[in-house]
Amino acid sequence: MLEHLTVVTHPLVQHKLTLMRDKDASTNSFRRLLREISQLLAYEITREMEMTTRRIQTPLCEMDAPVIDGKKLALISILRAGNGLLDGVLELIPAARVGFVGLYRDEATLQPVQYYYKVPAGLEDRLVIALDPMLATGNSSAAAVDLLKKSGARNIRFMCLLAAPEGVARMKEAHPDVPIVTAAVDERLNEHGYIVPGLGDAGDRMFGTK
């Protein structure tokens, strides 16, 4: 069983995260690093994925070999920044189903505003992994998980790159059944709700919008 919070302390993840935090990292390298880290986090978050076997023929003999059924996985990107995690995970598990929750955070109230929602059918029978690089106040992720539960999802995990203690606590209170996998938990939020030391606005850095 995954704990409520898993921090992936592997040196490869930590090194790449440091490169991303640097304010001088280019848009191109920010995006590439996020994609690389997403695959390392995916390794951790899918650790207990269900497996079956398939009868195959090796050059020497027949065997029942373990396989996963990618179709049983639903990857849900919380727009926009979630797409930075989606690409890498989808590359690892190309058969996964994909959904999108469009949310942006109102800068004054720090409350999420929903503008899009489209998820695969049959969420109740899938492992659902919600993706968003930033867990700050936790308002966006808690709202996204609310929506996924309303759509029937029962087995949900949340993958992020960086979390604030406040966001982890908010998720634990709102959704204690949703394990979080992250590369780091930073010190705190600042007065604008940004993670400190953090890496700034993930969406803007990824898409070059600021």
Ligand SMILES: O=P(O)(O)OC[C@H]1O[C@H](OP(=O)(O)OP(=O)(O)O)[C@H](O)[C@@H]1O
């Ligand atoms: O935990 P919270 O306090 O809710 O903050 C985290 C949210 O803020 C960012 O999205 P943003 O609103 O900047 O939208 P974007 O992905 O379009 O940039 C981030 O990607 C999360 O969705």
Ligand SMILES: O=c1cc[nH]c(=O)[nH]1
């Ligand atoms: O630090 C933060 C907080 C919310 N969203 C971001 O992109 N960065």
Ligand SMILES: [Mg+2]
């Ligand atoms: Mg943003």
